[in-house]
Amino acid sequence: MTTTARRFAFVDWTLRPDQDDDAPPTTYAFRCLTLTEDDTECAATSPASPDPTEPQAWTFDHMREHPEHTSYAELIERPWVMWRGCPS
Numbered sequence: 156m157t158t159t160a161r162r163f164a165f166v167d168w169t170l171r172p173d174q175d176d177d178a179p180p181t182t183y184a185f186r187c188l189t190l191t192e193d194d195t196e197c198a199a200t201s202p203a204s205p206d207p208t209e210p211q212a213w214t215f216d217h218m219r220e221h222p223e224h225t226s227y228a229e230l231i232e233r234p235w236v237m238w239r240g241c242p243s
């Protein structure tokens with residue numbers, strides 16, 4: 156009975172990307188994936204920026220400091236929102 160009630164409470168909700176004017180910005184960052192001597196990830200991370208080219212510039216700065224660090228992951232944070240009712 157409880158499970159059914161819970162399911163009904165969420166039936167009208169839709170998850171969608173938040174593209175409202177007041178939504179938080181999508182941000183971009185890069186993390187260094189290079190494995191260090193003890194086989195752990197360097198994990199140095201650029202500051203997050205709404206401008207995707209800024210963290211790309213950070214990778215060049217990081218490689219200048221650590222010439223062997225050549226492997227990166229891009230971290231994209233995109234806002235989503237729960238929306239009551241079906242999207243129109």
Ligand SMILES: [Zn+2]
Nearest residue numbers: 187197199224
């Ligand atoms: Zn690194």
